[in-house]
Amino acid sequence: MDIFYKLIKWLVFFTYFLLIANINFQVLIKRRSVPVSMSWILTIYIFPLIGISIWFFFGELYLGNREKKIANRIWSMSNKWIKDLKSCEYIFQIKNSEVARSLFQLCKHRQGISGIKSNRLKLLTNTKKTMEILIRDIYLARHNIEMVFYIWKPGGIADDVAIALIESAKRGIRCRLMLDSAGSIEFFRSPWVELMRKSGIQVVEALKLNLIRILFRRLDVRQHRKIILIDDYISYSGSMNLIDPILFKQSSGVGKWIDLMTRIEGPIATTIGIVYSCDWEIETGLKILPKLPSRNVLNNYSRNNDTSIQVIASGPGFPENMIHQALLTAIYSARNELIITTPYFVPSDDLLHAICTAAQRGVQVSIIIPLYHDSILVKWASRVFFSELLAAGVKIYQFKKGLLHSKSILVDRQLSLVGTVNLDMRSLWLNFEITLVIDDINFGHNLAFIQNQYICDSFLLDKKKWDMRSYWTQVIEKIFYFLSPLL
Structure with a gap:
């Protein structure tokens, strides 16, 4: 024995x-x-x-072997589609503003296409009103509706969206819905899934969680994009999940979630559509490439030729480090003003250095983060960066009227980045994310107005008071900082 x-x-x-x-x-x-x-x-x-x-x-595993093979295959096919898109020369913007030029050059060389012009943009800041506009668009759809969300939580106005989708599917509109398995777990346990499928909606559970799949891929790689495509010419993207903000996570005591969404009419829907197509094929193995934009669509928006938009997508199978490179390029392009809003602030060393350097070379840098947080780990981990930022002259605002969930960067009121990317390791290196890069002074001024409203509803962190915080508080911050690369 x-x-x-x-x-x-x-x-x-x-x-x-x-x-x-x-x-x-x-x-x-x-x-x-x-x-x-x-x-x-x-x-x-x-x-x-x-x-x-x-x-x-x-630690290391990302997608399963099946998804990896599909991801490798679809990019070879997508490259052919991008070549066909390049033949539509009438949609591409040749010139960009000075502040946006470097970032658009990066996107062109790494992603293969220039910025798309002739789009009509609208910045949406109220979740309820955004849902109402979306419901109207769904009822007016003529051909197809595609959606992907991280979270769809049943209840409230989210159910009105579900009803609109079901009724549209019943009248012959092709509807596809892709939701993250972990983020939308309540939805997949609800009756809505069966109701939608019976009406003809294709519902896909992305990155499905189960005991077998845990053995073959990372558990925390999530489908974090928020995309809506309607009739290949209306598109939505931003930070909003498919939730009723009055009902969502109210027990956590963080207040109402504050989001930004961008509604766009125009040919940019085509490039957003290729991102959706890749995601759909990774999950289902089926290809649904979007239609190429026609000159007729372009003529409807010919008065908006000064606007240029790029779409940056990240995640396994997409251009590596693209989001991180784009953020660095945008920050280093700032000459006068840089405003950042993010709910989760655990930046890489490169991003932290870029932000501090911007402030030290005379750029007015403001970072707006939530005062109340739904993640204790990230809240404490982010605090360790404050001293260095404050010493460099960065203004840190803590939003007090709810959980500020908006993800935006505004450079010199001209170059805007709006999307799903948080300034943390998971968004930068792991998740399926999407960011819209917008070179447009009118959109920039609209975003600046919203960001300044956030600032008015925030506390400005005082450097002297911050430096006087207790020794044990600093110890706790350092412990979470040690864990920050793993968050």
């Missing part, structure tokens, strides 16, 4: 040794930032069981 226990003991030790050695090799073989690598190694050695478990679920 003693020999048996010794064998078990040595087997456990040998297995543990192999796991540790393998994880160390995986951490070191891939070029990560030093803080991220050190965080993984220290976590594994200080908390071995917890560290190994975290690595197993969140």
Whole structure:
């Protein structure tokens, strides 16, 4: 019996040794930032069981093998479609403003196409009104409706959207709905799924969670995009989930969620459509490439030729580090003013350095974040960056009238970035995200007006008071900072 226990003991030790050695090799073989690598190694050695478990679920695996093969295949086919799109020369903007030029050049060289002109844009800031406009568009749809959301929570005005979709499907409109499995778990447990499918709506559960799939891909890679496409010419994107803000997470005590959405009419729907097509094919294996824009569509918006829009999509299978590069390029392009709104602020070292450098070279930099937060981990992790930002001259505003969920960057009131990307590691490196890059002074002024409203409803963080916070508070911040590369 003693020999048996010794064998078990040595087997456990040998297995543990192999796991540790393998994880160390995986951490070191891939070029990560030093803080991220050190965080993984220290976590594994200080908390071995917890560290190994975290690595197993969140360390290396991204998509399953099936999804990887599809992702590789669709990009070869999508490149052919992009070549066909390039033949529609009438939709491309040749010139950009000075502040936007570098970012649009980056997008052109990495994504293959220039910015799209002749679009009509509207910035929507009230979730209820946004839903009402969306419902109207759904009832007016003539051909097709495609949607992808991270969260669809049944109840309130979200049910009105569901009813509009069902009635549109019954009158012959082709409807496709893709929702993240984790974010929309309540929806998939509700009767709405069966009701929609019976009406003819194709409902897909993206990145589905189950015990078997956990073994083959990362658990925290999520479908975080928010996209609506109607008749291949109306598109929506931004930070809003399909929820009624009066009902959503009210028990957490953070107040009403504040979001931004952009409604666009014009040929940019085509490039957003290719992103949706790729996501749909990764999940279903079926291709639904959007139609190329016609000159007739373009003529409807010919008076908006000064506007130029790029669509940046991220996630496994999409151009690597594109979102991160775009954010850095935008920040370094600022000459006078930079305003950032984000609910989750755990930036990379490069982004932190870029923001501080902007302030130190005379740019007026403002960051607006929520005072009340639904994530304690991210809230504490973000605090460790405040001292460095304040020392550089960055103004930090804490929004007090709800959970500010808007994700936006405005550079010199001309270049706007609006989408789903949070300034944290998960959005920057993992999730399926989307950002609209908009070179338009009118849109920039509208966004500035909204951001200044946020500032009026915020507390300005005082550097002297911040520096006087307790020693133990600083210790807690440092602990969460240590974990920040893993958040």
